[in-house]
Amino acid sequence: xxxxxxxxxxxxxxxxxxxxxxxxxxxxxxxxxxxxxxxxxxxxxxxxxxxxxxxxxxxxxxxxxxxxxxxxxxxxxxxxxxxxxxxxxxxxxxxxxxxxxxxxxxxxxxxxxxxxxxxxxxxxxxxxxxxxxxxxxxxxxxxxxxxxxxxxxxxxxxxxxxxxxxxxxxxxxxxxxxxxxxxxxxxxxxxxxxxxxxxxxxxxxxxxxxxxxxxxxxxxxxxxxxxxxxxxxxxxxxxxxxxxxxxxxxxxxxxxxxxxxxxxxxxxxxxxxxxxxxxxxxxxxxxxxxxxxxxxxxxxxxxxxxxxxxxxxxxxxxxxxxxxxxxxxxxxxxxxxxxxxxxxxxxxxxxxxxxxxxxxxxxxxxxxxxxxxxxxxxxxxxxxxxxxxxxxxxxxxxxxxxxxxxxxxxxxxx
Numbered sequence: 001x002x003x004x005x006x007x008x009x010x011x012x013x014x015x016x017x018x019x020x021x022x023x024x025x026x027x028x029x030x031x032x033x034x035x036x037x038x039x040x041x042x043x044x045x046x047x048x049x050x051x052x053x054x055x056x057x058x059x060x061x062x063x064x065x066x067x068x069x070x071x072x073x074x075x076x077x078x079x080x081x082x083x084x085x086x087x088x089x090x091x092x093x094x095x096x097x098x099x100x101x102x103x104x105x106x107x108x109x110x111x112x113x114x115x116x117x118x119x120x121x122x123x124x125x126x127x128x129x130x131x132x133x134x135x136x137x138x139x140x141x142x143x144x145x146x147x148x149x150x151x152x153x154x155x156x157x158x159x160x161x162x163x164x165x166x167x168x169x170x171x172x173x174x175x176x177x178x179x180x181x182x183x184x185x186x187x188x189x190x191x192x193x194x195x196x197x198x199x200x201x202x203x204x205x206x207x208x209x210x211x212x213x214x215x216x217x218x219x220x221x222x223x224x225x226x227x228x229x230x231x232x233x234x235x236x237x238x239x240x241x242x243x244x245x246x247x248x249x250x251x252x253x254x255x256x257x258x259x260x261x262x263x264x265x266x267x268x269x270x271x272x273x274x275x276x277x278x279x280x281x282x283x284x285x286x287x288x289x290x291x292x293x294x295x296x297x298x299x300x301x302x303x304x305x306x307x308x309x310x311x312x313x314x315x316x317x318x319x320x321x322x323x324x325x326x327x328x329x330x331x332x333x334x335x336x337x338x339x340x341x342x343x344x345x346x347x348x349x350x351x352x353x354x355x356x357x358x359x360x361x362x363x364x365x366x367x368x369x370x371x372x373x374x375x376x377x378x379x380x381x382x383x384x385x386x387x388x389x390x391x392x393x394x395x396x397x398x399x400x401x402x403x404x405x406x407x408x409x410x411x412x413x414x
Contacts, residue, residue: 010052011060014293015286017042022289030384031131033351036289037380040296047301057294061359063242064291066260067284068352070241072129072158073264074277088152091329095153095347096160099125099321106313107371115175116371119361122164123375124317126157128351130288131383135346135390146342149335153326153343161353165255165360170198172364198253205252209262213244214269221272230279233272237280240267257356295355299376307374314378322347323389338397345389349382350375 021035021042043052103121104114112120132154141147168175217240224236241263248259267276304311323344330340358375361367 006053007056010056011290013050014039014043014052014057014060014290018289018293029387031135031386033128033131033292034380034384036292037296037299037376040293041299041301042296043293044297044299046299052293052297054297057290057297060287060290061294062256064287064289064294065356066242066245066256067238067280067287068130068291069162069257069260070245070264070267070280071277071284071288073261073266074268074273074280075129075133075264084149084152087149087330087333087335088156091326091333091343092153092156092160094329095322095326096122096125096157098325099317102317102321106317110310112368112371113175113366115366116361116368118175119168119357119367120371120375121317121321122161123354123357123361124314124350124378125322126161126351126353126357127154127322127347127349128353128379128383129154129158131349131351131386132346135386139390141342146339149330149339150343150346154346158353161357162258162261164357165257166198166202168357168360168366169255169364172366175364175366201252202254202258205248205254205259206262209244209266213262214266217263217266218270221267221270221276225272233275234279234283237267237276238283241280291352291355295359295376298359298372299380300373303370303373303377307370310370310374311377311381314374315381318350318378318382319348322350338393341393341396345386345393348389349386350379351383354379 017039018036021039022032023035025032025035025038041047043050045051045054100118100121103124104117107117107120108114129151132150136147136150220236220240221233224233241260244263245256245259248254248262249256267273270276326347327340327344330343331337354375358367358372362369362372
């Protein structure tokens, strides 16, 4: 097979292998995301056989990031977040700080820079919203009290990561290795100026979206609905997602991810939000698969053999810094043990934001290549083990469930 492939070859082979690997993963009662990542490893440069074009895969991954973030924005509900704001906000921030501190301490022992340790810790501190939503939907627990807390917790994580993706390019000079002979004071002044300019551009973009974008997009969708064309409506929604992301990057120097996120939020507030979410979902899923395949292409499987202790350390940080700390935090807020177990299981994995942050950090020269490999290995292993975590929670809840006669007292039947 040729080393380089065309766009058609990259898409066809990636989707075909992703389908086969995803199907096998589901048959083994694993999330299909595992199969997509393994398909990426199979077509990556570190394994024999067919090798997909990395440049084309990277551009397809950018589209996948836009649509993933658009989907996150579509699921963002301010009212749901406000309902669990106390536990979600304080809990998520404390848990992320705990995991980041653990990772920073470990990476300093490994000889990494301060910036690399912070970015590495942040990547390990945020769970996959995609994985959690699909697990909760499969268990019919998305609208339960525990499910709302878990989703609210992850929404706060997502917002922190969106802010991180916005600020990271401005802080790259500080977080990266300083150049020999550089003036720290001058560098600090430059960072403050860049940071202020970045925040001003983000604020201008957000203001434009809320004041003008919301009304304009509502008007556009109303006009498309009046045509009665289903496919035109789907095209309009995808065009909004990609067009706003591309325009935000070109006009305001805002990341594709943030632009698409706000496009999703604005669509979510429109009168056609449910239809937009339903009809754009297949396209989001297809490009999300290509994103995960492209992420798998970046992983060198030899990391599992060459650095097994570091991989185990990454898993330990995920379970201790995320799951265990979240469990203790929820219990400290006097929530039931079952709620603490559910939130802990929800955070026992990392996913799409970890990949996006790792890739951006690599591009900015903050994170070493080894760090990206460890993040990918930790994601694949933790997502593979995540269903076991939820099954363990169900067993524990079943053991501690009161007798049937007691359960019927004082409860509300649907």
